[in-house]
Amino acid sequence: MSSFRYWGVEIWFVSMVTIVAIIIGLFTGYTGEILFVMTASYLAWHLRQIYRLKRWLTTSRDLYPPDSEGIWSDIFHSIYLLQKRNRKSKKRLTRILSEFRSSTAALPDGAIVLGEMTEIIWFNKSAENLIGLNVRKDIGQRITNLIRNPRFVSYLEHGDYTLPVEVTSPIDDDIKLSLRLTEYNKNQRLLMVRNITRLYQLEKIRQDFVANVSHELRTPLTVVNGYVEIFSDSKEQLPTFFHRPVDQMGQQVLRMRSLVDDLLTLSKLESGDEPVREVSVSPSMILKRIVEEAKALSEGKHKITFDSDNDAIIKGNEKELHSAFSNLIFNAVRYTPKGGQIKVTWHQLDDGFRMAVEDNGPGIDAVHLPRLTERFYRIDDGRDRSVGGTGLGLAIVKHILERHGTRLQITSEVGRGSCFYCDFKAVK
Structure with missing residues (x-):
């Protein structure tokens, strides 16, 4: 009924x-x-x-x-x-x-559920083994009480979880972990913990190999360069047939030396062994000097302007920042056709500052943007080799900016130009 x-x-x-x-x-x-x-x-x-x-x-x-x-x-x-x-x-x-x-317990990666105040609500067996968590003691504890690595604490507070952060395990310095947060519901987060010790060791071997080979190449290159310079200085005494080969050898030796220097720089940055050595730096003054150098490199082929609305001071490594900024500006000079415009700016934002290099060159297809900072990645081998460069410039820029707490961002449209920029926090 x-x-x-x-x-x-x-x-x-x-x-x-x-x-x-x-x-x-x-x-x-x-x-x-x-x-x-x-x-x-x-x-x-x-x-x-x-x-x-x-x-x-x-x-x-x-x-x-x-x-x-x-x-x-x-x-x-x-x-x-x-x-x-x-x-x-x-x-x-x-x-x-x-x-x-049962499924998460079987995962080789650790899984930790965090509450609104980053307190631990639940974790699986792998998290227990990788971080040393204890069910009786650590449920309800804040995760920062157990993982006190400054990089992780900064990552947790920053709120940008696009990329993972790499730290050492709190129970074993020989274990390297990749930590990545994912937000769900309103105030809960899932922390995934992955053991990347083997990957770290392989990367370390690669870095050591590149660094050692680069060091070993310096000596023979110095010898070859010495003989090439001798031939160049006495080129008039050589048959005309040898003039062009000597010039080409000189160019290629300089290119090889530049490549070796960039490889050594990149290896040093990737190792992370050397601290940033932060001092007070004026980006406006650095950019002004680089723009003058860029005008000399351009030889009047481009209209290069610099606009700054402040003389703010930030904390950083002046040599590294000079290298990063010059790479971006010189790339714009190399890849922008004759008669193009290049605009370099240093402007204040609500919570910091922005450095930008904008050009009206050929632009870059969106499919290439995510890979531009990879080592030796080239959009067009023919065009890239014609303008020179080692293929390591943007990789170096990426690592320098990450060491300074920021990242390289790129916007581009084919036929309308590109903009490379990065944001810095204000000094408190």
Whole structure:
């Protein structure tokens, strides 16, 4: 029977009893008294049903509802069906949670659920092994009380979780970890912990190999360059046939020396062994000097302007910043066609400063932008080799800017030019 029919029967029953009570009252002269007794009896019956409902919901262990009549039979049955659905949902959620915990427990990567205040809510076995967490002691603890690495603390507070952060394990300095946060719901975060010790060791071997080979190449290059310079100085005494080969050898030796220098610089930056050595630096003054050098490199082929609205001081390594800025500006000179415009700016933002190099050159297809800072990545081998360069400039820029707490950002449109920029925080 539907709920509407139960309510219909209940209304019909109350109406019929009321009519009978009124008729009896008219014959006996006690209409008010009879209606009062009827109402009190009806109310007492409902109060008894409410008491039975409360007792069933709170103290009774019986899954099935008490027997009743009329509308209360429908109420009891509806609550029973609702409880039955809730039990099924609870079992399903419990099964899903159990499967989730079993699957995450089997992951080689650590998984840690963090609450609104970065307190630990749950973690799997891998997190326990990689970071040294303890179920009894660490649930409810803030993650920064257990992972105190300054890089991770800064990463956690910064709020930009696009890229992971690499730190050493708090229980073993020989274990290298990659930590990445993912936000979900409103205030919860999932921290994934990956053991990258083997990758780190392989990268270290590669860096050492590049550094060692670069060092070893310096000596023979110096010798070859010495002989090339001798030939260049006495070129008039050589047959005309040798003039062009000597010039080409000189160019290629200079290119090789530049490549070796860039490889050594990049290896030093990637190793992270050398601190930034922050001092007070004026980016406006650095950019002004580089722009003058860029004008000399351009030889009047481009319109190069510099615009600065402040002489702010930031903390950083002046030599490294000069290298990063010059790479960006000289690249604009190399790749912008004759007659093009290059605009270098140093402007103040609400919470810091922005350095930008903008040109109206050929532009870069969006498909290439994510890979521009990779070592030796070239958009067009023919064009890139014709303008020179080692293919390491933007990789060096990327690492220098990361060491200074910022990152290189690129916007470009084919046929309309490119803009390379980075933002620095104000000195507090």
